[in-house]
Amino acid sequence: MTTPLADFRAGLVAVFPTVVAVIPFGLILGQQATVKGLTVAEILAMSSIVFAGSSQLIAVGLWSMPAPVAALALMALLVNLRHVLMGASLSGKIAHFGRLRYLAAYLMTDESWALSERRAVDKPVSRTFYFTVALSLFFFWQVSSVLGALFGAYLEHPETYGLDFTFPAIFIALALGFWKGARRTGPVLAASAVVAVAVHATVPGAWYVIAGALAGITAAVVTAPREVSAIAEETAP
């Protein structure tokens, strides 16, 4: 068993690199949003109400005055559809949260989800762990997007410092944590990567994440070991 204090510390340790990664992302978002004419209050409203980085960055790219409400809403829906799959996977691991699950869902981002899934490989995901991770990301997302809006003029070409590579680096390292051997995980990663790259190159928008994820889980089902299939047949109605 773990204590709340130990879970709090584990949450801080786990979330630290992602907070470091989120800050430049939030700074860029705030800076881009002011270029489009959004006020600091509007940027804070978006970061706290939507709280989904990639959809916010794309939204700012699409923003014009007056705001194209329907296009922005539809874009957010499509870019964030991956949350449905992520939530379905995480739900059982935080079933003991009770009603706090509704708040947990509100705070679920790619980062808090990935860190919690990674935690669930080794240990149960406690409320303390989850909310330490999720609220840290929420807090620094608000702070960095507001700071980006206030001081964005001083922030030019962050890609020079390699900072845009922080997210891919975190996700690659986290993905390896789910490795369960070449036979089980190899086909999942290969199918997901190939389909995501192909769809990304041919279809506009964020469909490549959904397509790649679906290809990966299809590969998992198709290549699943026999005993798993046997259980499936027994429990089938």
Add this chain to the structure above:
Amino acid sequence: MTIDPVNFTAILAMGVLTYMTRILGFLIADRLPKSGPVRVALDALPPAVLVAVVAPIVLSGPIEAVAGLAVLLLALRLPLMATVVVGVGVAALLRLAFL
């Protein structure tokens, strides 16, 4: 510190739809079976999503590909934070050298 009503409507619409995507997975998960193909699929989901997000970024150029490979190898040995710091450093150095 002003909020334009049309801008706020757009923000609210984005927020409501985004929350729907977040809660929907939690609500349908309770009806999903605990074993069998659906379970296998859900268990494979975390690495599948992570790789789908990352693969197009890593393959977007030679520098990203080299830095991605470096991270892959480092992650087998080093803790997360060290992997990320070195990976970002590799990306920055390659860009300084070749861009």
